[in-house]
Amino acid sequence: MADGGGEPDQLAGERATAQFDVDGMKVAWAGSRHAVEVADRMARLVASDPVFRKDTRTMLSRKELFKDTLKKAAHAWKRIVELRLTEEEANLLRLYVDQPGYVDLHWGMFVPAIKGQGTEEQQKKWLPMAYKFQIIGCYAQTELGHGSNVQGLETTATFDPSADEFVMHSPTLTSSKWWPGGLGKASTHAVVYARLITEGKDYGIHGFIVQLRSLDDHSPLPGVTLGDIGGKFGSGAYNSMDNGVLRFDHVRIPRDQMLMRLSQVTREGKYVHSDVPKQLLYGTMVYVRQTIVADASKALSRAVCIAVRYSAIRKQFGSQDGGPETQVLNYKTQQSRLFPLLASAYAYRFVGQWLKWLYTDVTQKLEAKDYSTLPEAHACTAGLKSVTTSATADAIEECRKLCGGHGYLNSSGLPELFAVYVPACTYEGDNVQVARFLMKTVAQVATGKQPVGTIAYMGNIQHLMQCKSAVNTAEDWLNPAAIKEVFEARALRMAVNCAQNISKAPSQEEGFSELSPDLLEAAVAHVQLIIVTKFIEKLQEDIPGPGVKEQLQKLCSIYALHLLHKHLGDFLSTGCITARQGALANELLGKLYAQVRPNAVALVDAFDYTDHYLGSVLGRYDGDVYPALYEEAWKDPLNETVVPDGYQEHLRPLLKQQLKLSRL
Numbered sequence: 001m002a003d004g005g006g007e008p009d010q011l012a013g014e015r016a017t018a019q020f021d022v023d024g025m026k027v028a029w030a031g032s033r034h035a036v037e038v039a040d041r042m043a044r045l046v047a048s049d050p051v052f053r054k055d056t057r058t059m060l061s062r063k064e065l066f067k068d069t070l071k072k073a074a075h076a077w078k079r080i081v082e083l084r085l086t087e088e089e090a091n092l093l094r095l096y097v098d099q100p101g102y103v104d105l106h107w108g109m110f111v112p113a114i115k116g117q118g119t120e121e122q123q124k125k126w127l128p129m130a131y132k133f134q135i136i137g138c139y140a141q142t143e144l145g146h147g148s149n150v151q152g153l154e155t156t157a158t159f160d161p162s163a164d165e166f167v168m169h170s171p172t173l174t175s176s177k178w179w180p181g182g183l184g185k186a187s188t189h190a191v192v193y194a195r196l197i198t199e200g201k202d203y204g205i206h207g208f209i210v211q212l213r214s215l216d217d218h219s220p221l222p223g224v225t226l227g228d229i230g231g232k233f234g235s236g237a238y239n240s241m242d243n244g245v246l247r248f249d250h251v252r253i254p255r256d257q258m259l260m261r262l263s264q265v266t267r268e269g270k271y272v273h274s275d276v277p278k279q280l281l282y283g284t285m286v287y288v289r290q291t292i293v294a295d296a297s298k299a300l301s302r303a304v305c306i307a308v309r310y311s312a313i314r315k316q317f318g319s320q321d322g323g324p325e326t327q328v329l330n331y332k333t334q335q336s337r338l339f340p341l342l343a344s345a346y347a348y349r350f351v352g353q354w355l356k357w358l359y360t361d362v363t364q365k366l367e368a369k370d371y372s373t374l375p376e377a378h379a380c381t382a383g384l385k386s387v388t389t390s391a392t393a394d395a396i397e398e399c400r401k402l403c404g405g406h407g408y409l410n411s412s413g414l415p416e417l418f419a420v421y422v423p424a425c426t427y428e429g430d431n432v433q434v435a436r437f438l439m440k441t442v443a444q445v446a447t448g449k450q451p452v453g454t455i456a457y458m459g460n461i462q463h464l465m466q467c468k469s470a471v472n473t474a475e476d477w478l479n480p481a482a483i484k485e486v487f488e489a490r491a492l493r494m495a496v497n498c499a500q501n502i503s504k505a506p507s508q509e510e511g512f513s514e515l516s517p518d519l520l521e522a523a524v525a526h527v528q529l530i531i532v533t534k535f536i537e538k539l540q541e542d543i544p545g546p547g548v549k550e551q552l553q554k555l556c557s558i559y560a561l562h563l564l565h566k567h568l569g570d571f572l573s574t575g576c577i578t579a580r581q582g583a584l585a586n587e588l589l590g591k592l593y594a595q596v597r598p599n600a601v602a603l604v605d606a607f608d609y610t611d612h613y614l615g616s617v618l619g620r621y622d623g624d625v626y627p628a629l630y631e632e633a634w635k636d637p638l639n640e641t642v643v644p645d646g647y648q649e650h651l652r653p654l655l656k657q658q659l660k661l662s663r664l
């Protein structure tokens with residue numbers, strides 16, 4: 001069949017124009033040569049296994065989709081055991097299976113909660129069973145009435161010293177656990193967060209390991225009500241997950257199933273708090289937020305890969321003399337919308353790698369009873385999680401628009417990617433905590449305390465509050481020091497403005513409440529500074545491969561300058577730059593887009609995604625888009641018959657009636 005303008009070798013031509021070593025870029029993206037090799041091997045393993053097919057996923061009913069998820073999870077586990085995969089390999093295999101399911105919460109939250117909050121004894125008892133999937137666990141924190149406000153949870157765990165047991169109870173409708181993934185149908189156990197009551201006193205929220213279902217026949221245990229909370233946004237997508245509801249009617253668990261690393265209840269019912277900070281109760285959230293930041297770069301890079309490849313294939317409008325049509329990737333508007341997203345994918349990748357390092361560092365310090373870096377780790381993970389997820393969700397939708405009409409088809413992969421991704425903005429909270437951390441830091445700086453880590457720049461307050469950017473030509477913006485200075489000055493000035501305005505309020509809490517929109521903007525400015533800084537720091541490392549570092553330098557400039565352009569109001573109103581300097585930044589952006597253009601396809605190839613993982617006819621590696629689109633359409637269940645079901649009942653009578661009318 002004639003393909004009507006889509007040229008499969010178009011992408012080969014694009015690849016030939018690349019000015020850098022794609023293999024070197026794969027290493028920079030993955031983190032090491034070893035990481036490239038393992039990821040590649042796992043991606044191919046999944047892509048070649050028919051059980052992991054996902055091309056008809058959006059056409060399945062909810063029940064079929066859920067069963068398919070159970071099948072895939074079991075098969076993945078079988079392969080992990082048979083092939084004796086390492087933890088790193090197993091995580092990658094699950095990533096490439098690319099179907100949300102109970103295993104995400106089992107490994108991503110249940111196991112980390114026991115590791116972080118359980119005593120050594122509890123870990124020894126529960127983790128081996130969890131590691132072998134003899135039990136399946138979930139993380140049951142959120143309730144119908146409270147999500148963000150964890151201290152407002154209502155489920156109770158009342159200690160009964162006569163039986164040495166806790167009684168788990170859901171006293172109100174709003175205390176029903178609501179949302180936990182894996183809870184609805186799959187989990188046998190949960191870490192349940194409930195108010196601990198002993199000796200008649202409420203000690204607030206604590207974690208408890210509770211068995212929910214029989215290990216013999218999977219039925220709910222006595223006193224436990226369980227179910228799925230219902231269909232969610234989009235077809236396919238997150239509907240593979242059994243987000244659930246749970247109620248307890250005086251369910252008894254042994255005392256030793258309270259997670260007791262942070263605090264204990266003795267045999268007599270005495271509450272004892274150890275020297276570990278109570279905030280470690282939230283440790284699982286810090287862990288999972290760090291993985292969510294890493295996931296943002298994965299989702300964003302997938303969308304960008306699809307949009308860049310398709311934009312190189314798609315042609316619209318031609319030269320006046322009937323010459324070849326223009327690839328839409330050559331339009332400056334397409335570039336100015338798409339290349340900042342390409343740069344963001346790299347930026348999030350590197351900040352995600354750094355955040356993983358930070359988390360590991362903090363965990364090691366916590367084990368050595370050094371809790372000093374916990375507030376910063378909390379602020380960084382919460383802030384980066386919030387900023388990267390909302391930007392990624394917006395970016396996936398932007399990529400869909402950049403693919404025109406075909407982007408709206410399920411076969412483009414973009415609608416499903418968006419629907420799966422968008423709840424990441426909601427789960428695991430927002431930015432308010434970052435702003436509080438910033439306000440505390442500003443107050444400490446005023447007392448002469450020198451901040452460290454990601455807030456070290458605030459110690460340079462004398463300079464940053466009054467400095468003026470020295471940028472005089474567009475190319476001056478290529479200097480990382482020039483960029484860093486204005487991002488630091490903007491973040492600090494916004495934070496100091498908030499602090500000053502709060503101090504004018506009748507009380508600090510009133511000030512916080514009144515200024516919360518400004519605080520959120522200050523928090524975003526601080527988080528964007530972290531991302532820009534980590535990108536710049538990445539470029540100070542040895543990055544092997546011809547041309548690789550040069551490309552990353554361009555992407556780093558694009559990432560920072562497109563933010564400057566987008567938030568020009570912040571930079572101008574805080575006096576960090578002049579209107580002319582803002583215009584120069586925009587001028588440089590245009591030049592950088594032109595330089596990225598011949599490298600664009602190779603830059604998305606460096607993500608090293610298989611066609612299976614991308615799941616998009618528009619993003620195919622070979623660029624053979626039109627035949628694939630055409631073929632995909634025929635797979636729709638609506639095309640199983642030429643004449644549709646319902647014709648006899650609803651179409652035929654209508655058409656016959658029209659015929660009679662026209663004969664009148």
Ligand SMILES: CCCCCCCCC/C=C/C(=O)SCCNC(=O)CCNC(=O)[C@H](O)C(C)(C)COP(=O)(O)OP(=O)(O)OC[C@H]1O[C@@H](n2cnc3c(N)ncnc32)[C@H](O)[C@@H]1OP(=O)(O)O
Nearest residue numbers: 104108141147148150151279282285286291378427428429
């Ligand atoms: C494979 C992978 C697949 C991964 C698969 C991914 C799937 C994910 C599925 C989704 C799972 C979920 O959503 S699980 C549910 C997630 N729920 C949430 O995210 C709830 C969000 N809400 C919050 O985070 C709240 O902001 C919360 C922290 C509770 C704040 O509440 P309060 O204001 O009541 O705060 P308090 O409890 O009084 O404590 C405030 C103090 O604690 C500090 N603090 C607050 N949170 C902290 C934290 N996490 N770590 C350290 N410290 C913290 C603050 O800085 C304050 O410090 P001082 O100022 O010094 O006192």
Ligand SMILES: Cc1cc2nc3c(=O)[nH]c(=O)nc-3n(C[C@H](O)[C@H](O)[C@H](O)COP(=O)(O)OP(=O)(O)OC[C@H]3O[C@@H](n4cnc5c(N)ncnc54)[C@H](O)[C@@H]3O)c2cc1C
Nearest residue numbers: 139140141142146147148179180181423426427428429430
């Ligand atoms: C797909 C999905 C999976 C999930 N998985 C799990 C899970 O496995 N386990 C689990 O326990 N939970 C899970 N959750 C629940 C999730 O953590 C909560 O939905 C989330 O924490 C937000 O809480 P909420 O729904 O109560 O929203 P609300 O807190 O009611 O938020 C509503 C609005 O109010 C705003 N708001 C709330 N508090 C403040 C404040 N103090 N200041 C300013 N604005 C505020 C919010 O920003 C938001 O705009 C999941 C949710 C989803 C969507």
